Amino acid sequence: MPLDLGAKGSCQIGGNISTNAGGLRLFRYGSLHATVLGLEVVLPDGTILDVLNTLKKDNTGYHLSHLFIGAEGTLGFVTKVVIQCPVKPSSTHVTFLGVDSFDTVLKIVKLARSNLGEILSSCEMMDHEGVQSVSSKFDIQIPVKKCPFYMLLETSGSNQEHDSAKLSKFLEDGLENNVILDAVMFSEQSKIQKIWPLQRCGSCLKDATYNYDISLSLQDFYSIIPIMRERLKDQDVVTVCGYGHLGDGNLHVNISVREPNPAVYALVEPFIYEWTSQHKGSISAEHGIGLAKKHVIHLSKSETSLTLMRQIKQMMDPNQIMNPYKVF
Template structure:
């Protein structure tokens, strides 16, 4: 395929493959020497570290400063829940024998979010293995008025999976069994604690893919993905989990097991109850099992990493890409120059193209390598010839594809090493997507270390991040509510895919009308009248 198309492709498109012989690992050579297009070099020549990283409950080293308790940093009042007693511990031990964790050292990690911005003070963590055990736990907690914090991989960005006070943590880590997989329909049924990357590996061995891909795939749980309605890197191709999740098993606050774990693609009978729990962040019920439709695994995948001279050119490249690549386009990601600098500075990953104000990562996925290469060739010739793209590189084998994806997927990790991070996950009209980043740079000036913008351009999703040396109430006051008011004026959403959790719950009104908020409160009161499920999260504080 490569030799046939060679006369039509610019020489630089082969640089990545030709300079990386088989058997040479990423650690054995620099990206700069392996993939850079001849010309001016980038700012880093460091050897690339492994592009795959597992996001755990904390990215900081053991010498990092202790995270301030959430109740001390934020204005939040503990609700009148019961306090766990010795009798409660004995009762819970009977429900999950040997899986009641009270050791303070073991509780440190699950009490802190991955970004190290919020910290609870839970004294108890439970590790059920079955839906029945979860049901017994919630029934007991409901009777005793004990608050519960459901927790999967604890990889969220908005403090949704960590306790705020002393809520009992119910971990799904041991609920990690695959129930069934149908080789014809592609329907996967599994427990909520299955790690996304492990599910992906399982179905890929059978010729399918999970319709969700995240930077945190090595740690996040499928139940947490569904509970937050995670978007991720495959949204452009496969859409929302609201469309690919076929059924759920959920345990309600009073211990009732709601089994809607259908594997049918079409079921038009009554209300679609699973939609209540997708994106509810554990506030309406605890998801214990998931049925999800997995599409066939593409046999041909290509990734192009391109440099663009401006954001207007990024938009035009997307329009051209969508028109010329059509059904094989599976991802279109963008990042600004500041993102690339941070990835280089903190992770020592070198930029594979010449320095540019913006970069885009384009992935194609299809069933015919020749067909896809033909379309990609035409697209690349068009954007290069028109000046929309000034530089780029192409990867066609899995190892190099992962290395290019690492530049995008590990931005969050690089930001976390730059200091305290103020994170905003916004949906905006495409033509205004980057304007807020420019506005904030002017507004904040030297008060911030870095203001960066990146995200899923194909979905209209901007990840706006501001870093500072440490948390600053004055800087937060400059950012909020300015960011939310700006977003509301564009009729955007204050949360595109991360959810609301603890940090964003009080800004829901910028995206939803009062009538919608009232109905949400009524649904919460109906399904969880005592409010024990993930309190202080998702819904605005009642005044």
């Protein structure tokens, strides 16, 4: 299955499709728009739309199945799906890195793309505040020395010896050139599964938390975190941390407080959405619009786009019965 999510213990395939979930390995496999070949959908009037195509290439008119990927269930119920599943890699390695700045993170992304190429399957970034929170909550030891930023890179291939040598050379070059401050590499599945939770900083914050998932170009990817820390410095905030998927520019912003605080909320929203819009980002990278963001969807979509979306919704669901009150 070319999709792996932090919510994989509870999410459903239909929900993944309806939110166009990205996951940890979009770097390698692309989004669900790339891997879903066809769907069966029950439309609002009860009609069954069968576009269960198994062809990778089909240019016979509109690609109707794409209309329902990311539509949040507002246009129909997805009841069947055809997904192109890749061959499961026989060789997997994970490396956990410590780096000194976000500028260095960007350098490592560039090096990883060029030097690891076809075997690179995941490229994640976490700041120290987020990783420290996970480490404390789950009693997981951070495997490298304390650094301002950490990265988790995964490679997947078909030749253990080749992949290991390629990743080792990448790490040696990074350490020798002081691009990487510290690094550790894992190839055993048991150890790999233990290290992945350090990436999921969102699951660590036990207090009341304001969570945001936005997407930005890589040069702006982390900029909002120091801005939010400065903006909230006089508030009773436990943690402001950022982590995310560098393969698709998806940043998770988590602001933890001891209890819900209207003053904090007023400083965060709508500022975070307006800032994201000003930097040509998206107010929702993968969680969708739902109820919570419909009042700010205009910050990521033009009025022309919104008008067309409303027209499609009205045409297909004139009685507004499919996931009502959402998106618009």
